[in-house]
Amino acid sequence: MKKLINGVDQIVSEMVEGLVAAHPDKLRSIENTNVIVRADAPVQGKVALISGGGSGHEPAHAGYVGEGLLDAAVSGEVFTSPTPDQVLEAIKAVDSGSGVLLIVKNYSGDVMNFDMAADLAEAEDITVKQVVIRDDVAISNPEDRRGVAGTTLVHMIAGAAAAEGKSLDEVEAIAQSVADNLRSMGVSLSPCTVPASGKPGFTLDENEMEIGTGIHGEQGVERRELMQADAVTEELVQHVLDDMHLNDGSEVALMINGQGATPLMELYIVARKAIQLLKDRGIHVKKTFVGEYMTSLEMTGCSVTILNLDKERKRLLLSGRE
Amino acid sequence: MELSTAVMKQWALRINAKMQEHKDRLSELDQAIGDGDHGHNMARGFQEVANKLEDTSYDDIGAMYKDVASTLISKVGGASGPLYGTAFLKAANAWKGRDALDSAAFTEGIEAAVGGIETRGKASLGDKTMLDVWIPVRDEMKEDGADAEKAASTAEKEAEATIDKVAKKGRASYLGERSKGHMDPGAFSSQLVFEALAEVYKEGAS
Numbered sequence: 111m112k113k114l115i116n117g118v119d120q121i122v123s124e125m126v127e128g129l130v131a132a133h134p135d136k137l138r139s140i141e142n143t144n145v146i147v148r149a150d151a152p153v154q155g156k157v158a159l160i161s162g163g164g165s166g167h168e169p170a171h172a173g174y175v176g177e178g179l180l181d182a183a184v185s186g187e188v189f190t191s192p193t194p195d196q197v198l199e200a201i202k203a204v205d206s207g208s209g210v211l212l213i214v215k216n217y218s219g220d221v222m223n224f225d226m227a228a229d230l231a232e233a234e235d236i237t238v239k240q241v242v243i244r245d246d247v248a249i250s251n252p253e254d255r256r257g258v259a260g261t262t263l264v265h266m267i268a269g270a271a272a273a274e275g276k277s278l279d280e281v282e283a284i285a286q287s288v289a290d291n292l293r294s295m296g297v298s299l300s301p302c303t304v305p306a307s308g309k310p311g312f313t314l315d316e317n318e319m320e321i322g323t324g325i326h327g328e329q330g331v332e333r334r335e336l337m338q339a340d341a342v343t344e345e346l347v348q349h350v351l352d353d354m355h356l357n358d359g360s361e362v363a364l365m366i367n368g369q370g371a372t373p374l375m376e377l378y379i380v381a382r383k384a385i386q387l388l389k390d391r392g393i394h395v396k397k398t399f400v401g402e403y404m405t406s407l408e409m410t411g412c413s414v415t416i417l418n419l420d421k422e423r424k425r426l427l428l429s430g431r432e
Numbered sequence: 433m434e435l436s437t438a439v440m441k442q443w444a445l446r447i448n449a450k451m452q453e454h455k456d457r458l459s460e461l462d463q464a465i466g467d468g469d470h471g472h473n474m475a476r477g478f479q480e481v482a483n484k485l486e487d488t489s490y491d492d493i494g495a496m497y498k499d500v501a502s503t504l505i506s507k508v509g510g511a512s513g514p515l516y517g518t519a520f521l522k523a524a525n526a527w528k529g530r531d532a533l534d535s536a537a538f539t540e541g542i543e544a545a546v547g548g549i550e551t552r553g554k555a556s557l558g559d560k561t562m563l564d565v566w567i568p569v570r571d572e573m574k575e576d577g578a579d580a581e582k583a584a585s586t587a588e589k590e591a592e593a594t595i596d597k598v599a600k601k602g603r604a605s606y607l608g609e610r611s612k613g614h615m616d617p618g619a620f621s622s623q624l625v626f627e628a629l630a631e632v633y634k635e636g637a638s
Contacts, residue, residue: 194506218603324606
């Protein structure tokens with residue numbers, strides 16, 4: 111394992127320290143936690159948004175804390191969801207009395223810890239709602255699907271809605287509608303190494319790739335012979351579209367997300383083909399995101415996310431922050 | 433079977449020793465079908481439990497295990513924190529106000545723990561999770577009374593049996609058929625919990 115770290119146990123706290131030190135005008139942290147909040151939180155009259163999960167997905171989620179986006183991010187250990195008391199600290203720090211929405215990726219650890227935190231917050235008379243993101247179509251049963259890169263689109267759209275002063279119920283409904291219209295699928299060409307274990311999560315030969323990889327270096331659903339970018343993109347886009355109800359004339363947002371160690375050059379090659387494929391089907395791409403939004407340490411590969419846009423989601427996405 | 437406050441304290445400390453000893457094995461098992469940090473997380477959490485217990489004296493087993501539970505919930509994270517935390521929290525409720533546990537009282541705690549794990553994790557027997565160990569141990573205790581040594585051997589056998597199962601919950605479930613051939617890490621850490629019980633009971637009883 112070759113990593114620019116000081117020690118396995120300090121990784122997360124030192125990252126949090128660095129983030130706050132680098133952006134002191136925008137961010138602060140809560141002492142004795144790995145919680146990052148907007149410097150001006152709680153914002154009066156605004157629904158607060160919190161997301162989080164294991165660390166190692168940067169910029170998600172701490173990189174989305176700011177005006178028009180999240181009010182707080184809770185970072186757990188690398189690839190390990192944060193504990194309920196940490197989430198509770200975040201909730202208490204950002205609630206202005208307008209309520210708090212938790213944006214949770216559908217991983218059992220995340221769901222359980224955020225759930226317990228919501229119970230604890232309710233006991234302190236804070237109104238908390240949750241939206242669970244399940245955008246990964248690699249898993250066939252929709253209930254079991256993981257929350258992956260598309261989660262960041264929920265941050266953006268729900269963030270814009272909250273910034274407009276919408277109520278908790280309204281923000282929750284919008285976040286849920288994004289979640290319901292969001293699909294992703296990933297491919298990995300090489301694994302990542304979780305610092306605590308010191309060894310790669312899986313091994314792949316030179317001519318192999320994993321289709322349907324999660325964002326924790328967990329193996330994909332299928333190991334395949336490496337294909338060229340266009341063929342891989344076609345497969346990912348097809349998988350995603352098969353699970354959506356898009357028509358000729360549908361409007362979408364497209365995200366090509368790098369997993370941490372893939373050059374932008376390659377992501378744009380994928381973007382090129384994805385846009386072409388959607389255009390061929392008469393689908394209008396209103397907004398494209400190419401870059402790293404939800405990474406998996408130094409895994410190589412990418413994911414394709416498509417979000418079906420209605421009028422409101424389009425308005426909020428185009429007016430909001432990224 | 434009679435378990436004193438002292439033995440119950442030793443149980444938690446011995447679980448910690450086992451987690452430290454088998455940390456790498458637990459992470460290796462997790463790496464095969466999860467993300468490879470189960471050993472690290474359990475070792476970190478139970479070390480905190482040990483620190484807490486060594487610094488505090490208890491007359492009430494319920495109060496002691498409430499501390500075990502809240503330490504695990506606040507230090508472990510992942511799925512293991514809420515699952516083990518909830519298990520010991522429910523057991524602690526059942527053991528509240530007691531300074532010794534007979535077979536029936538201990539079994540009551542284990543029964544409550546299993547209920548907690550089921551509710552929190554929404555898994556069932558056969559899903560290749562820690563419940564594949566806890567449920568048979570509970571059933572045996574309800575049937576024949578609590579026996580630490582029997583619990584340990586059942587736990588070992590049932591953990592072993594998860595190797596051939598297909599995971600239906602947690603990260604391993606994403607692998608489908610590919611999760612076969614590997615022991616569930618949560619089942620193995622649960623095996624260690626009952627092994628620790630058998631050891632401290634034997635030492636305490638002799």
